[in-house]
Amino acid sequence: MKDTSYKRHIxxxxxxxxVGTVDTILLSWLITGDPLLGLQIGLAEVITKMILYFIHERVWFRVNLSKNGKVLESRKRHIAKTFTWRGLGTLDTMIISWIISGNPFTGLKIGFAELITKMILYYLHERVWYRTDYGLKARKY
Incomplete structure (x- = not known):
C-alpha cells in the first residue's frame, strides 16, 4: 500500500x-518587553521548527505502540507525542532565543514559558487533527 500521509503531515x-509561531512571538515579546525581538525570535524558528516537526510526524507515523496486539488509545498517543515534541521544540526555542537575544537566561525564560503554553496548544492541535481523515486512505491509529 502506498504511503499517502505526506500531504497530511505537511x-x-x-x-x-x-499556532506555534504566534505563541512564540507573543511570549518572547512579553518576556523581553521588546516586540521587535519577539518577532525576530518567532520568525527565526519557523524553518527549524517546520523541519523538526515534519520529522517528528514521520517518526510517530511509523511508531507502533501496540500492547498485546491492541493499538495505544489515541489520547495516550497524543500525550506521548506532546511530550516528545515539546522536548525538541523547547530546546530549539531556547537556543534560538539565546542566539538572537545574546542572553542565555532570556532563552531559558522563553523556553520554560513555552513548556506550558505549547503543550496545551499542541495537545489541542493533535485532537483537532485526529478528528479529520485528511491525507489518509485508511486510519492507522
Missing part, C-alpha cells in the same frame, strides 16, 4: 507552525 506542519 498540512499539520503548516497549521502547527502558525
Amino acid at each position: 498540512a499539520k506542519t503548516i497549521t502547527w507552525r502558525i
